[in-house]
Amino acid sequence: MKTDVQKDRAAKLYEKIKDAAAVDAMEFVEKESNEVIGEVLALIHPSYGFKILNRLPADRSEEITRTFPSELSDRLRMARRYPDGSLGRLMEKAYCVVSPRTTVANAREAVRREVNAGNLITYAYAVDDDGTLQGVIVLRDLMLATAERPVHEIMIPQPFFFNPDIQITDAMKAMVKHHVPVYPLCDRDGVLVGIVRGNLLFEEHAFELSAQSGRMVGVTKEEMLHTHWFSSLKFRHPWLQLNLLTAFLAAMVVGLFEDTIAQVVLLAAFLPVVAGQSGNTGCQSLAVTLRGMTLDEFKKGSLGKSLKKELTLGLVNGTLVGITAAVAMFAYADMNDNADALLLAFVVFVAMVGSCVVSGVTGVAVPTALKRFGADPATASSIFLTTFTDVASMGLFLLLATVLIL
Numbered sequence: 014m015k016t017d018v019q020k021d022r023a024a025k026l027y028e029k030i031k032d033a034a035a036v037d038a039m040e041f042v043e044k045e046s047n048e049v050i051g052e053v054l055a056l057i058h059p060s061y062g063f064k065i066l067n068r069l070p071a072d073r074s075e076e077i078t079r080t081f082p083s084e085l086s087d088r089l090r091m092a093r094r095y096p097d098g099s100l101g102r103l104m105e106k107a108y109c110v111v112s113p114r115t116t117v118a119n120a121r122e123a124v125r126r127e128v129n130a131g132n133l134i135t136y137a138y139a140v141d142d143d144g145t146l147q148g149v150i151v152l153r154d155l156m157l158a159t160a161e162r163p164v165h166e167i168m169i170p171q172p173f174f175f176n177p178d179i180q181i182t183d184a185m186k187a188m189v190k191h192h193v194p195v196y197p198l199c200d201r202d203g204v205l206v207g208i209v210r211g212n213l214l215f216e217e218h219a220f221e222l223s224a225q226s227g228r229m230v231g232v233t234k235e236e237m238l239h240t241h242w243f244s245s246l247k248f249r250h251p252w253l254q255l256n257l258l259t260a261f262l263a264a265m266v267v268g269l270f271e272d273t274i275a276q277v278v279l280l281a282a283f284l285p286v287v288a289g290q291s292g293n294t295g296c297q298s299l300a301v302t303l304r305g306m307t308l309d310e311f312k313k314g315s316l317g318k319s320l321k322k323e324l325t326l327g328l329v330n331g332t333l334v335g336i337t338a339a340v341a342m343f344a345y346a347d348m349n350d351n352a353d354a355l356l357l358a359f360v361v362f363v364a365m366v367g368s369c370v371v372s373g374v375t376g377v378a379v380p381t382a383l384k385r386f387g388a389d390p391a392t393a394s395s396i397f398l399t400t401f402t403d404v405a406s407m408g409l410f411l412l413l414a415t416v417l418i419l
Contacts, residue, residue: 023052030065031057039068047073051080063092063102091207100184101177103214104198104207109137113147113165117158120150135195135210139168144204146197148172174199177206181214188214252396259400263288266404270411273419277353279346280414283338283361284407290334291368291406295398298323298376306380306390316381323373331369335362353418360413368406375401 026045030038030053042050042065054062054077066074066089078086088106095101108127111120120137127134137150148168158167174197175184188196188211196214198207267274267284274280302319305311311319339362346354379397380390 019046019049020052023049023056026053027056038065043069047077048080051077055081063089067097095177096180098180098182099177100175100179100181100198100209101207103181103209104177105209107138107197107205107208108132109134109150110140110205111137111150111164113139113141113163113168115139115164116160117155117162117164117167118160120155120164121160124152124155137164138197138205139164140205143202146172146174146199146203146205149197172197174203174205175209176201185214256396256399259396260403262400263403263407266408267411270415273411273415277351277357277414277418279342279349279351279357280411282345283342284410286338286341287361287364287368287406287410288403290338290365291372291402292399294327294330294369295372295376295402296395298326298373299380299394299398300376302377302380303390303394306384316377319377320374323377324370327370327373328366330373331366334369335365338362338365356418357414360410360417364406364410364413367409368402371405371409372398372402375405 022045026041026049030041038061042053045053054065066077069077078089081089088104092102092104095104109120109123111123115123124134124137134152136152137155138146139148139150140146148165148170149172150164150168154167155164173191173193175187177198177200192211194211195208196211197205198209199205305315305319339358342361343354343358346357351357375398379401380394383394384390
């Protein structure tokens with residue numbers, strides 16, 4: 014039995030965690046009693062509650078689940094059977110499930126009972142004797158139809174549905190083409206097991222899109238604006254160490270051409286120019302590629318088309334910016350009375366074209382490779398991209414200068 018003190022404590026905790034990330038919410042609640050945690054989680058949406066419960070030890074999570082009302086605890090246990098990040102974790106019970114032979118009058122009565130019980134009803138569902146989904150019944154059609162008609166005459170047959178095992182990110186791609194308030198969830202045999210509300214998927218979609226830019230540089234999607242600095246440190250620091258290691262590769266490339274830079278000091282001034290330009294080109298390509306993956310635009314043959322497109326853009330953009338950079342190098346070298354001013358301008362031009370081509374293609378290749386190996390395409394993509402583009406651009410620039418000038 015929950016006391017008034019526990020309920021009051023839970024209400025105060027709810028105000029603290031309702032807008033927080035799950036990792037931050039857990040830090041607030043983990044020291045509380047199971048009864049208080051249960052009271053808090055009963056106030057928030059179950060999908061958010063899952064994220065908090067999953068961060069607690071399994072035995073304690075089960076103890077907290079027992080403090081919920083039976084319907085909610087049954088729902089939590091049912092959803093826990095599905096993989097983390099799947100639609101099953103957002104699943105709700107499907108109400109108003111009737112036979113296709115049921116009359117409109119009886120279906121209306123079923124809707125009325127569920128509404129009186131406090132359940133939010135958007136559609137009714139027609140299933141056969143085995144529980145296989147046969148159709149979706151729109152409430153407007155149900156209200157306007159004559160009472161004696163069987164519901165199979167007014168239902169939408171063979172409706173679109175999701176499998177509860179599908180990952181939320183994959184469901185969001187399909188959701189772009191199917192806009193409905195509620196989606197039925199069916200198992201592999203087509204048996205109706207629950208529903209998922211569209212607003213939850215849209216919220217997850219918006220959250221995923223907002224988190225994508227952070228994941229590109231190693232910021233986890235769980236980190237929010239008010240996340241404690243120590244939690245942020247644990248999220249970010251490993252990626253900074255990785256970035257440092259990859260940066261050493263670029264430094265090693267420059268070190269290989271130390272004698273070249275020492276003899277032609279002007280090259281040092283243009284190293285960040287070449288590297289920066291190729292980096293920007295790669296980031297443009299990466300952004301378009303990740304957007305295409307998010308919207309499920311990558312079909313059979315899309316990779317080849319994307320690589321060809323970025324190759325063409327790299328050649329054209331590299332030529333245009335290469336001309337500008339070559340003119341700048343020539344003017345700079347001429348001001349310093351360098352006898353190889355024209356040759357230096359040519360080196361900058363070729364290096365700019367080559368680095369733009371490489372970075373554009375890499376912007377497609379990096380997220381594609383990560384996805385093929387089962388990793389999140391957005392995770393730290395820019396860290397790997399920056400390494401490849403820096404090595405390619407500065408390496409090509411210094412190699413050309415070594416071969417053509419020294």
